[in-house]
Amino acid sequence: MKIEIKSMKDLPMLPKTLETTIGVYNTGAWRSAKPILHEDKCNKCYICWKFCPEPCIRIKDDKGNEITPKIDYFYCKGCGICANECPKKAIEMVMEA
Amino acid sequence: MSTTSIEKTEKHTTTTKTGVKKVMHGNYAASYGAKVARAEVIAAYPITPQSQVVEKIAEFTSSGEMKAQYIKVESEQSAMAALITASQTGARTFTATSAHGLTLMHELLMWASGARLPIVMVNVNRAMAPPWSVWAEHTDSIAQRDTGWMQFYCETSQEILDTIIQCYKVCEQEDIMLPALINEDAFYLSHTVEPVEVPHQELVDKYLPPFNPKPELTLNPDHPAVFGSLSKPDEWYPEFRWMIHEAMERAKKRIKDADSEFGKIFGRSYGGLLDLYKCDDAEVVLMCAGTLASTTREAIDELRNEGKKVGLARIRTFRPFPVEDIRALAEKVQAIGVMDRCFTFGYEGPFFTEVKGALYHANNKPKLKGYITGMGGRDVDVQLVKKIFADMYKVKDGKQDAETVWVDLKADVNNMNAWLKVR
Numbered sequence: 365m366k367i368e369i370k371s372m373k374d375l376p377m378l379p380k381t382l383e384t385t386i387g388v389y390n391t392g393a394w395r396s397a398k399p400i401l402h403e404d405k406c407n408k409c410y411i412c413w414k415f416c417p418e419p420c421i422r423i424k425d426d427k428g429n430e431i432t433p434k435i436d437y438f439y440c441k442g443c444g445i446c447a448n449e450c451p452k453k454a455i456e457m458v459m460e461a
Numbered sequence: 462m463s464t465t466s467i468e469k470t471e472k473h474t475t476t477t478k479t480g481v482k483k484v485m486h487g488n489y490a491a492s493y494g495a496k497v498a499r500a501e502v503i504a505a506y507p508i509t510p511q512s513q514v515v516e517k518i519a520e521f522t523s524s525g526e527m528k529a530q531y532i533k534v535e536s537e538q539s540a541m542a543a544l545i546t547a548s549q550t551g552a553r554t555f556t557a558t559s560a561h562g563l564t565l566m567h568e569l570l571m572w573a574s575g576a577r578l579p580i581v582m583v584n585v586n587r588a589m590a591p592p593w594s595v596w597a598e599h600t601d602s603i604a605q606r607d608t609g610w611m612q613f614y615c616e617t618s619q620e621i622l623d624t625i626i627q628c629y630k631v632c633e634q635e636d637i638m639l640p641a642l643i644n645e646d647a648f649y650l651s652h653t654v655e656p657v658e659v660p661h662q663e664l665v666d667k668y669l670p671p672f673n674p675k676p677e678l679t680l681n682p683d684h685p686a687v688f689g690s691l692s693k694p695d696e697w698y699p700e701f702r703w704m705i706h707e708a709m710e711r712a713k714k715r716i717k718d719a720d721s722e723f724g725k726i727f728g729r730s731y732g733g734l735l736d737l738y739k740c741d742d743a744e745v746v747l748m749c750a751g752t753l754a755s756t757t758r759e760a761i762d763e764l765r766n767e768g769k770k771v772g773l774a775r776i777r778t779f780r781p782f783p784v785e786d787i788r789a790l791a792e793k794v795q796a797i798g799v800m801d802r803c804f805t806f807g808y809e810g811p812f813f814t815e816v817k818g819a820l821y822h823a824n825n826k827p828k829l830k831g832y833i834t835g836m837g838g839r840d841v842d843v844q845l846v847k848k849i850f851a852d853m854y855k856v857k858d859g860k861q862d863a864e865t866v867w868v869d870l871k872a873d874v875n876n877m878n879a880w881l882k883v884r
Contacts, residue, residue, distance in 0.1 A: 372700045378577045379701055381687035
């Protein structure tokens with residue numbers, strides 16, 4: 365949704381971006397280290413999902429079934445919190461090329 | 462828990478048409494203000510001499526007397542952050558703080574006004590360390606001058622309670638939407654026990670409607686949005702600032718209206734922005750904020766008996782600043798003195814600076830002098846205020862020896878109130 369602002373009178377009272385910036389900006393391009401999830405070590409505890417400061421980890425498929433976590437590399441900035449929190453050491457941080 | 466003497470005295474009440482009179486200090490008056498204004502979210506961190514405000518509210522919420530969410534946080538910065546988010550969901554929010562707590566909030570105060578959130582906060586005016594002091598001074602709130610918050614200074618405990626209700630009424634208006642800081646002097650108000658009328662709930666409800674912000678201003682998970690976006694130099698940053706300025710200017714009339722409407726219902730009002738006392742025929746007027754005003758009233762009554770035409774102009778709102786009211790006052794008087802319970806290092810008293818600035822473009826320019834007094838809670842008595850009035854009479858007659866003078870310094874143990882020229 366986009367509102368065209370032609371004058372001060374069109375401005376909302378507070379500075380606000382409509383909808384969400386998730387999936388809009390490729391902040392994944394900022395990443396220096398990339399989290400790689402090793403599915404064989406993962407026990408689907410979803411601690412990575414709980415700790416991810418941006419919602420970059422998906423734990424459900426389109427039908428709503430719980431799945432092995434999938435990382436949204438378009439938005440993930442590579443902070444490494446998921447790798448640090450994973451009790452099974454299933455997430456490895458690999459330097460970007 | 463043992464019952465304190467204050468809690469015992471609080472049980473003695475008198476019911477009037479407009480409320481229930483109890484004996485309490487300024488801090489509990491603030492708690493009752495938040496209660497009858499139906500604040501819905503309180504986030505708070507204790508600090509002397511404010512703690513009683515939020516302790517009492519914690520009692521109200523735990524007993525169910527007050528239906529509000531009480532959030533215990535790890536600092537004042539967190540308290541303000543929590544209220545910003547709560548207010549953004551459309552809740553009526555309240556907190557109280559003092560001195561180091563208020564200054565720790567500084568960054569988030571700017572966020573609250575920029576995001577147009579009508580948070581109401583009580584600050585107990587306390588001096589800043591070092592040297593450590595927990596006593597009255599206005600430096601803490603004056604340091605928040607440019608945060609975009611409205612600032613009120615109270616003279617009595619009753620005024621604290623009533624101003625909380627009035628502030629929600631003003632702040633939450635659709636074309637105002639700004640936060641307000643209500644100041645009470647440490648100990649002179651915070652811990653001094655006096656009769657306070659707690660207004661009947663149904664009368665407050667009649668005066669103050671529930672907070673009902675426009676949907677586009679509130680957080681709503683069904684319509685996600687990012688609040689506080691980036692604005693580049695060629696986009697709309699200065700325009701958002703201009704809109705805050707416009708709201709502040711509009712607030713001047715709304716504060717006066719809210720005060721007089723309150724007066725019609727409850728029989729009490731406080732002079733709007735600038736509270737005048739015996740100014741109609743006054744030659745010499747003293748201006749000040751907070752409890753200094755009560756002492757000044759006493760001095761004026763004594764001097765009036767001696768035939769001196771003196772008056773008081775109590776600055777009730779520091780932001781928005783009552784420029785127009787001060788200029789109107791200047792039309793009638795010959796000399797204005799400004800007492801500051803605070804000081805801007807490298808210049809003079811901040812209230813004095815503002816009054817002087819307001820009068821530069823005035824038609825009539827009375828003689829002006831600044832008086833620094835009562836810093837760190839030092840007692841300002843009627844005798845001292847009378848000396849200041851006597852000095853103002855010299856200024857009126859053209860014998861001005863200084864722009865600003867510091868009037869209650871202990872030069873040495875034999876000279877307990879030296880007057881030292883600032884400039």
